Amino acid sequence: MPKVKPQRIAETRPAKAPPPPVPATRRGELRRAALIDAARDIFLEQGFARASIDEVVQRVGGSKASVYQYFGSKEGLFGEMIAHQCQQLIDSAEFPGRGGAPGADVEQVLLQFARRVVQLFLAPVRIAMHRAMIAEAERFPELAERFYEAGPKRGLALLSAYLRSQHEAGTLDCPKPEWSAIQFMNLVRTYPMFRALHGMPPMPEGEDLDEFLQHAVRLFLDGCRIKR
């Protein structure tokens, strides 16, 4: 029976966080940042439990002492890494819907939006983040919520603002923009994303993602278009 590769895993304090000391030195700051970067790679690649601090440390060349200096524990490192990713996500997520000319064709605006959203959510980093957060949601409830708010919820808010404005302008019939936003997102992003989360290609063999998006936008508009 061929032994393949004994991987080990471990952790301790389920949720201890003695005030994380901030580096007071330039070198310290760099180390801290580098650790977070490496932690992102390792944690998102292997998941929290399987990831090992030694591997993180090895990748940046530092030493474990720094990890415990700055983050206090494996969980602390994970938490800071996720928080950092969330912040980055918020900073980078300039959603459309406001950018376009106000009079632009709603169907085109929504289709563009759909493409953007899907592209964003299918990025490997996002998929990995989602995987990690779903896997550890029970162990890090506050992190999961933070992630949800930085990602999905923020997208919903921006979209529903757009829908509301269109409703008020009379372009759409959208009396409940929050729910409509949810439904639009569901129609557009769920299917390919779910497949990706399960490790499959976003669309089944031979089916076209963009066509799928057009279909979704059309269905959505059938329910919201001014025409009743």
Added chain:
Amino acid sequence: MPKVKPQRIAETRPAKAPPPPVPATRRGELRRAALIDAARDIFLEQGFARASIDEVVQRVGGSKASVYQYFGSKEGLFGEMIAHQCQQLIDSAEFPGRGGAPGADVEQVLLQFARRVVQLFLAPVRIAMHRAMIAEAERFPELAERFYEAGPKRGLALLSAYLRSQHEAGTLDCPKPEWSAIQFMNLVRTYPMFRALHGMPPMPEGEDLDEFLQHAVRLFLDGCRIKR
């Protein structure tokens, strides 16, 4: 600094499966079944990596020798457990849409269906399964696919059969029933399920799930109802 509870984790062979011997004795069968049951609890509770075989064994009172006799490895045990759950899922999932009287109001049929689907997908076991599968999709691609086919995909197939029959009967305008089925499922089940996967309650404070479902069904029908 209070040490809390050093949890350990481990595993080895990424995907070894020497033909799993089937028990030849009554007692063996029982042990095997009991092991799978306990494995389900532990794995779904803790995730693959964190779960420990010793804990599984302790719960059923057997010994590790049996585990390695029947399943060959931790991964083997996990795989058999998932497969077993999938089979059980298929057996128990008698989907509606066929049961109802053929002339029943489509909106009512779909709403009932929606309620059933959501109830099924929000069951704690299902959420835990989903979590586990998403978390380990990269390590067990064939399992993830199997799960996807036993669960989501099967639901889609049944629903699209119903939609097709309604289309042919002229009750609905549904030229692409597969995609329509996907979209119906997306509208209906995604949002609460995603929230649950992230460890949050299915609907935000004060919002009503059933009302959400009605809204979704109505939107779906606006796009499919015979009326163009």
Added chain:
DNA sequence: GTGTTAATGTACTGAACGTTACAGTTCATT
């Protein structure tokens, strides 16, 4: 009953992991 095979219990191995202690090094300030 007796003998053969399957199943189990015990106890161990070796390795990996999170965490810490400590000594050495680099940095910032004066």
Added chain:
DNA sequence: AATGAACTGTAACGTTCAGTACATTAACAC
């Protein structure tokens, strides 16, 4: 240049775990 604080490297500790060896016990066939 000196001094104290922040930082880092090394090496270890204690624990946990998957997997194994082997002797014992239960099940079955005759």
